[in-house]
Amino acid sequence: MTVFQAPSLESLVSELTKLPGVGKKSAMRIAFHLLRSPREEVDALAAYLVDVKEKIDLCTVCGNYTETEPCELCKDPRRDGRIICVVEQPSDVFLIESTGEFRGRYHVLHGALSPIEGIRPESLKIGELVARLQDGEVQEVILATNPTVEGDATAFYIGETIKERNVNVSRIARGIPMGGELEFSDQLTLARALKGRRGLE
Amino acid sequence: MRLESLRLNDFRNYAELSIEPGGESVAIWGPNGRGKTNLLEAVFLLGTTRSHRTRKDPELVRFGERVFNVNATYVRDGGGKTSLSLGYQTGGRKKGIVDGKEVARLSEMVGRCGVVLVSPEDVEITSGEPERRRHFLDLTLCSVDAVYLRRLQELARILKQRGQILRDSWESNRARLLEPWDRQLAATGFEITMARRRAIEELAPHVAAAYAGLVPGGEALTVRYRPGIGQEVETEEAVFEKIVARREDDMRLKRTTVGPHRDDIAMTLDERSIRSYGSRGQHRSAVLGLKIGASRLMRDRLREEPILLLDDVFTELDAGRSDRLAGMLGEAGQVFATGTERAGLGRYFPGAIRFSFREGGALLREE
Numbered sequence: 001m002t003v004f005q006a007p008s009l010e011s012l013v014s015e016l017t018k019l020p021g022v023g024k025k026s027a028m029r030i031a032f033h034l035l036r037s038p039r040e041e042v043d044a045l046a047a048y049l050v051d052v053k054e055k056i057d058l059c060t061v062c063g064n065y066t067e068t069e070p071c072e073l074c075k076d077p078r079r080d081g082r083i084i085c086v087v088e089q090p091s092d093v094f095l096i097e098s099t100g101e102f103r104g105r106y107h108v109l110h111g112a113l114s115p116i117e118g119i120r121p122e123s124l125k126i127g128e129l130v131a132r133l134q135d136g137e138v139q140e141v142i143l144a145t146n147p148t149v150e151g152d153a154t155a156f157y158i159g160e161t162i163k164e165r166n167v168n169v170s171r172i173a174r175g176i177p178m179g180g181e182l183e184f185s186d187q188l189t190l191a192r193a194l195k196g197r198r199g200l201e
Numbered sequence: 202m203r204l205e206s207l208r209l210n211d212f213r214n215y216a217e218l219s220i221e222p223g224g225e226s227v228a229i230w231g232p233n234g235r236g237k238t239n240l241l242e243a244v245f246l247l248g249t250t251r252s253h254r255t256r257k258d259p260e261l262v263r264f265g266e267r268v269f270n271v272n273a274t275y276v277r278d279g280g281g282k283t284s285l286s287l288g289y290q291t292g293g294r295k296k297g298i299v300d301g302k303e304v305a306r307l308s309e310m311v312g313r314c315g316v317v318l319v320s321p322e323d324v325e326i327t328s329g330e331p332e333r334r335r336h337f338l339d340l341t342l343c344s345v346d347a348v349y350l351r352r353l354q355e356l357a358r359i360l361k362q363r364g365q366i367l368r369d370s371w372e373s374n375r376a377r378l379l380e381p382w383d384r385q386l387a388a389t390g391f392e393i394t395m396a397r398r399r400a401i402e403e404l405a406p407h408v409a410a411a412y413a414g415l416v417p418g419g420e421a422l423t424v425r426y427r428p429g430i431g432q433e434v435e436t437e438e439a440v441f442e443k444i445v446a447r448r449e450d451d452m453r454l455k456r457t458t459v460g461p462h463r464d465d466i467a468m469t470l471d472e473r474s475i476r477s478y479g480s481r482g483q484h485r486s487a488v489l490g491l492k493i494g495a496s497r498l499m500r501d502r503l504r505e506e507p508i509l510l511l512d513d514v515f516t517e518l519d520a521g522r523s524d525r526l527a528g529m530l531g532e533a534g535q536v537f538a539t540g541t542e543r544a545g546l547g548r549y550f551p552g553a554i555r556f557s558f559r560e561g562g563a564l565l566r567e568e
Contacts, residue, residue: 114362160380
């Protein structure tokens with residue numbers, strides 16, 4: 001498929017098409033935009049792309065993306081270490097942070113249980129969560145996995161796994177459109193959902 | 202709800218069609234294969250976002266084209282207008298537009314215009330597998346209850362995930378892995394069961410009355426729910442216990458044996474099973490009874506008369522039943538009826554706007 005008679009452009013478009021939410025049309029628009037952009041801007045973008053892969057790693061404590069070890073959120077002494085909010089993805093941390101409602105710490109699972117996709121408990125950072133409950137500082141765990149059947153299954157599973165520990169476990173309230181994902185709910189509903197969390201029966 | 206105008210573009214065999222019933226009932230006749238059913242299908246599609254004949258959207262696009270559009274304007278029973286539009290491009294997904302605004306999810310469009318369709322294949326509802334009867338009930342309930350539709354989607358997902366664990370026989374400690382899915386199967390399954398039980402309780406008297414109206418002096422039609430979680434199960438916890446008790450069997454059979462996906466609706470005439478003993482005529486009347494019951498349930502829940510779509514119904518009924526059916530529908534909402542004979546339809550729907558197919562295939566309104 002050679003539409004442009006320029007192999008480098010072909011490759012760029014085909015790489016861009018792999019990005020989430022980017023179709024063939026958008027990929028071409030981005031590629032042509034880059035071609036028209038000043039050299040410095042494109043250099044900077046390319047450098048950042050490499051940078052994030054080189055500098056960013058998973059925090060060994062919470063599993064979130066970080067440039068420091070442990071991450072800024074885990075280090076921050078002003079945050080309440082007695083509460084942990086468990087989420088599926090790093091982007092969920094960002095969303096909850098932007099509500100300003102939560103002052104505890106986070107734990108990122110990197111997914112949700114899904115047997116059909118081969119995602120088993122060992123595929124998620126559940127063991128790491130259990131390890132964080134060892135020293136007894138944590139008193140409450142909020143399970144803020146997505147309100148999908150997979151998110152609910154994950155919350156149930158973690159609830160069962162840590163029920164013997166001496167912590168309060170709550171599930172984020174469904175103020176979120178049902179079957180939706182955290183990413184799609186607006187910040188207000190998310191803030192309400194966090195406030196209205198209930199104990200996991 | 203009454204349909205005022207309908208426009209089709211490259212839908213099935215129609216390059217372009219525009220009709221304006223203005224809320225009146227419509228009678229369409231013409232030979233088979235001209236597109237009578239396609240027209241009813243379009244109205245059904247706007248009401249349910251799905252075709253009653255196919256799951257494959259590309260089949261709905263006119264041959265040689267890539268895009269179809271179906272638009273309609275309606276007037277509500279209490280006054281006030283609304284419009285629905287559904288479009289599809291080959292390779293894409295259907296898009297729904299309600300009052301000029303595109304909906305984020307197609308499910309938001311379901312039930313905006315209640316529709317009940319009766320087609321010749323519906324005889325399978327009373328004579329076929331339980332799946333047919335569940336589908337009938339789901340179709341009725343999805344139009345009146347958006348939460349029910351979500352629950353059904355959840356149930357399908359839960360069963361799929363649970364089924365995978367049942368098949369992964371190499372997994373150790375499968376009971377522990379099943380636990381979270383069993384909890385959800387119990388919760389969602391219980392809710393669906395309650396919704397279906399309530400719906401059948403609402404439906405049953407309407408269905409019985411409609412059957413008695415169609416077959417005067419006939420047998421008593423009874424409709425009973427046979428839930429797949431068991432008749433005696435009264436709480437979510439009890440459903441969960443039952444699921445847990447069946448885990449070993451499920452793992453051996455590699456499928457889930459407790460849940461609403463195993464529901465059935467038992468229908469009897471004077472306590473004899475229609476499915477086993479019903480005559481062809483009894484099946485037809487029972488199906489019509491179910492459909493009229495469904496339209497009454499939708500009317501009660503939506504506070505809006507659904508549109509009735511009768512596809513070639515009268516050719517299969519004797520004159521007496523046809524007369525009685527038409528009489529019953531006279532008190533209901535707008536009807537779209539198709540037939541191959543002009544005389545029949547004209548007699549049963551004297552007030553309807555009449556359309557017929559002319560030489561060359563065009564659908565024309567008769568004066």
